Amino acid sequence: MDELLRPAGIVRMAKKEPEHDLLRLSSVQERSNSESQPKQPHHKTAATPEDALEILKHEPDYDSLISALVFLSRHETHGFPFLKLPSPLSAQLIQVLVSEIVPNYWALLVEDVHQTKNSGLKLLLYCLSSITGVNAILVRLRALIQEAKSEAPTKTKRPDISLNLGILLDLLCRVLQGDGWLLEAYRVATSAQDGAARTRPRLQEIVTTLGGGRVVSVAAEAEELAKANNSNKKADEIWPADSLQYTQWLGRNIVQVVLSDLAPDKVKFVSDLFAKALRLGHSDGLIKQLVAALVLKPAAKPKRFGVLLGNLPQTEQRKVLYSVLKLFSADRLDRLGRCESEQSKTPISAVAGALSGILDSVENGRRHLVEWLTGSSGAGLGEGVGIRRAVMAVVSQDRDDLVRVLEKSLGQFGDQLYIKHSPMLQQEAHAQVLLLAAGYIHSKSPVKLAMLLRTSVWLNAISSRLAAPHQRARFLGMVVGEALSGLVDKGDKRLNFKMEETDDEEGCWYKGLTRPMDEIDSMHPLLSAQFNTPQGNRQSPQKPMAGPAPQPSQTGFIIEELSDEEAPADDDIIPYAKPDSDAEDSDDDATMVRRDKPKAPVYIRDLIKYLRDTDSYDHQKLALATAPTLIRRKADYGTEVSEHAEELASLLVGLSDKFELDNFEELRVQGMMAIVVAKPEKMGQWFAKTFFDGDYSISQRASVLVVLGLSARELAGFETSDYAAAAAFPSKSLPERVERLYLGNSAPQNQPSLKPLPPNALDNIATSLTSAFLAPMAATAADAATGPDVLKLSTFTSRLDDADGETSPTTNPKIKYKSRPSTSKPRLRAIPNTTAHLLSTSFFAPLTARFQAALHTASSSHSTNKTILFHPHLLALYLKTLALVMHAAGPSTLALPQMTAELWHLLLGTSVRAQAVGDLSVTQAVLFGFVALLDVNEDRMREVCVELGREVVEAQEWVAGVFGGLRGGDEGGEEERVKVLAAGVLVRLREGVEKYRLVLVGDLIGFG
Structure with a gap:
């Protein structure tokens, strides 16, 4: 009853x-x-999972809920908790927990978190810590998201939706917390003795849910809706909604699975998950995390990483292996420079040992290394020679692979299309590979190398190189010819071109690449402190203890102090006036006076400390205001800037305007410019690499381009930053009274000379260069429209005004004549262009070579960068930067033919012209590139038509199409400006085509 x-x-x-x-x-x-009442207990208990389901369905009280959770967490099947094994009943229980229990009891459960392990929240998380629980949370989140989106905008939105979204997101964060989550999920999925037919779908569900990006997309969308619908309460940061943090969590879980034991099924499972995780957008960071945990630790297991790599598809294997090579180069070997010292052999051998340990478990690993060395994308394009030496040490273990590298490199080295169209940075890398391979072959099989140098492939390669139109290509041909001939031929038979270029420092270094024989050694040097500590973090030497002050030596001179009457009067010595009041004490409230205001940094290490302190307004403001002047001042004094240049640059590039400082962007750009100007050869290449490989936003990448463009012009002497004069030491300036004698009172006194950098600095420079380019043509057109020069009295009148200082009496004073711009260019002084080579090798070549490598590579990280690179604003700024760097190098650059060919091919590339269709900003940038090409090559237009005949004709046809497709008519509008620019470029191209028509016709029919 x-x-x-x-x-x-x-x-x-x-x-x-x-x-x-x-x-x-x-x-x-x-x-x-x-x-x-005497018989009934205070709460219900469950004896079976069905009882627990009934209790949870009927709004249990708190004690009944805890009792049901305790039962479910302890009830096991096949030695594992019942809820973690997939079954219809466990799915119903998890669904009830997520949809009914969590929204109603979450506040009470969170308050109970600091109790014992049997607390309600910990029991709930334990019951939901399975792939079924994660899927249930995601399904519920998706339902709430659809419900929030389906509501009409005018209708008042339900506040419980955002509340439930926040609760479920918090639950998702807590459920996924932990580095051993994936390992536990794998053990549960393979626990039942169901065979492979049932185990495989369970593992596939884990891979699809966690590696497919579903967690990140649902969590990110739910977080945005929760913030939008609940503006009064700021939502907490949800780490599964951040793809970077989620990828790092997934990497830590993968490491735990790999370190446990590698059964065949487990290897297949974790490899599939790893391949999925590589597509989440942070492949380089994930690979770096796995390499640091599995290879670069004292108890490292590189073979485990090799097993993981070997079970990936061939395409993914190649991507991961290339990223590992890039990681070793950037973090371990690039700091060694040219690796000329004997100490550089130790880290190179250690990297070779790490690569060998990884590839021992990869069947086609060495074949991927051969493709990397000889591929069209370049053997580590832009990286140092150290990584190529390490890879060659691994490849040299197999003689067949070594011969294959030498033959492919030699055939590619002499290919005429490769010489003409490949970036010079790529040709230099392949030349280094060729010399290294020849050295290994000579040590192991001298006869093979001697036979190869007697073939037509070798003779054609040297002949093609010597006949190349570009000076750098000829230099590489001569260096390789002398180096390889020196290995095989003896005495007078050795090839010797007797050129200064091949005997200078760089030529001797290239020839010396045939000598170093690197070996595969232990990875222990990679783990030592000297390679783990970045150069920028080196501690400064401690100051010696203060001892007794040294006594001044007796020099024979007597220093006598004069009295006030005997002291000579000197008007130059003006005493400082006493301040009326202390600025710090001007505040009425004594408690508001600050005595701990930070001082401006005087050392680079202090500047780095201030930049790192992103939570201090005063430090950030002082660092940005001081950085341009301090870096320039310290550039040539000591090694502070050279040792910390990369760290400073990385801090400035990634700095965000957290406090909304005045002129933040201008000061940040000026600081980066100071670093480039201080160390242009090193930092120009670093910034070019950062633009393509760094994980930065579009605005940060745009600032990198602005820095490169403005720094190139400053190095070339076109424009000098005001910070350069401000950074000069007082010894380099005259006393103020003497300076006024020379400068007079024209300069305003007590006014700051530093002006903020305009946000469109490169656009302004491009506009001024375009105006200078179009002015002679406009003047010529005006001459043709208004009559012969004898009728133009304005020029003669202006000359009379300049000579006599008064108007000619024969001229009507009521008529105002406008002076016509001069059609002749000003004569330049014959001075050596010392910066041309620097701008060519450190600015222009890295930008063009990495752009072409990004277009042709298949890496996932480069694919992401490729998408960002073709953003219209960024692509237009990139093309303008290249044009400005080339214009800054000037017409006296020795590498001008190579630079002209690379930029011309890049502007006519299919990818660039496709982006220019329908986008006026990109079209204008392409046309400005042609303006810079035609302006710099004005005196060598015949050589351009000989070397690039087809390209000149193609450019003329494309510019004519652009000109005909623009309507214009809007006075001062963007379309009108682009059409005027296209007209100017078209006129100059047609002039060149008409003047050298015979040369172009001969080239087009094959007789050029």
Whole structure:
């Protein structure tokens, strides 16, 4: 009877019942409570999973909930918790927990988090810590997201939606927390003795859910809706919504699985998950995390990483291996420079040992290394020679692979299309590979090298190189010819071009690449402190203890102090006036006076400390205001800037305007410019590499381009920054009174000379260069429209005004004549262009070579950068930067033919012209590139038509199409400006085509 009456005691009626029903129900309830109160427990208990499901469905009290959770966490099947094994009943229980229990009891459960392990929250998280629980949370989040989106904008949105979204996101963060989550999920999925037919779908579900990006996309969308619908309360940061943090969590879990044991099924499972995780957008960071955990630790297991790599598809293997090579080069070997010292052999051998340990478990690993050395994308394009030496040490273990590298490199080295169209940075890398391979072959099989140098491939390679139009290509041909001939031929038979270039420092270094024989050694040097500590973090030597002050030596001179009467009067010595008041004490409230204001940094290490302190307004402001002057001042004094240049640059590039400082962007750009100007050869290449490989936003990449363009012009002497004069030491300036004698009072006194950098600095420079380019053509057109020069009295009148200082009496004073711009260019002084080679090798070549490598590479990280690179604003700025660097190098650059060819091919590339269709900013940038090409090559237009005949004709046709497709007519509008620019470029191209028509016709029919 008690069982029948017990439900009546807990019935909760929501709707209003008739009065007689209420009376009857009340009497029954009182009688039931009085009879069963001594026997009924305070909460319900579950004996089976079905009982637990019934309890959870009927709004249990807190004690009943805890009792059900305790039962579910302890109930096991096949030695594992019942809820973690997939079954229809466990799915229902998890669904009830997520959809009903969590929204109603979350506040109470969170308050109970600091209790024992049997607390409600910990029991709930334990029950939901499975792939079924994660899927249930994601399904519920998706349902709430759709419900939030389906509501009409005018309708008041339900506040409980954002509340439930926040609760579920918090639950998702807590459920996924931990580095051993994936390993536990794998053990649960393979625990039951169901065979491969049922185990495989479970593992595939884990891979699809965690590696497919579903968690990140749902969590990110839910977080945005929760913030938008609940503006009063700021949502906490949800780490699964951040793809970077989620990828790092996934990497830590993968490491735990790999370090446990590598059964065949587990290897397949973790390799599939790793391949999925590489597509989340942070492949380089994930690979770096795995290499640091599995290879670069004292108890490292590189073979485990090799097993993981070997089970990937061939395409993914190649991507991961190339990223590993790039990682070793950037973090370990690039700091060694040219690796000329004997100490550089130790880290190179250690990297070779790490690569060998990884590739021992990869079947086609060495074949990938051969492709990397000889591929069209370049053997580590832009990287140092150290990584190529390490890879060659690994490849040299197999003679067949070594011969294959030498033959492919030699054939590619002499290919005429490769010489003409490949970036010079790429040709230099392949030349280094060729010399290294020849040295290894000579040590192991001298006969093979001698036979190879007697073939037509070798003779054609040297002949093609010597006939190349570019000076750098000829230099590489001569260096390789002398180096390889020196290995095989003896005495007078050795090839010797007797050129200064091949005997200077760089030529001797190239020839010396045939001598170093690197070996595969232990990885222990990679783990030592000297290679783990970046150069920028080196501690400064401690100052010696202060001893007794040294006594001044007796020099024979007597220093006598003069009295005030005997002291000579000197008007130059003006005493400082006493301040009327202290600025710090001007505040009425004494408690607001600050005595701990930070001082401006005077050392580079202090500047780095201030830049790192992103939570201090004063430090950030002082660092940005001081950086341009301090870096320039310290550039040539000591090694502070050279040792910390990369660290300073990385801090400035990634700095964000957290405090909304005045002129923040201008000061940041000026600081980066100071670093480039201080160390242009090193930092020009670093910034070019950062633009393509760094994980930065579009605005940060744009600032990198602005820095490169402005720094190139400053190095060339076109424009000098005001910070350069401000950074000069007082010894380099005259006293103020003497300076006024020379400068007079024209300069305003007590006014700052530093002006903020305009946000469109490169656009302004491009506009001025374009105006200078179009001015002679405009003047010529005006001459043709207004008559012969004898009728133009303005020029003659202006000359008379300049000579006599008064107007000619024969001229009507009421008529105002406008002076026509001069059509002749000013004559330049014949001075050596010392910066041309620097701008060519450190600015222009890295930018063009990495752009072409990004277009042709298949790496996922480069694919992401490729998408960002073709953003219209960024692509236009990139093309303008290249044009400005080339214009800054000037017409006296020795590498001008090579630079002209590379930029011309890049502007006519299919990818660039496709982006120019329908986008005026990109079209204008391409046309400005042609303006810079035609302006710099004005005196060698015939050589351009001989070397690039087809390209000149193609450019003319494309510019004519652009000109015909633009309507214009809007005075001062963007389309009108682009059409005028296209007209100017078209006129100059047609002039060149008409003048050298015979040369172009001969080239087009094959007789050029």
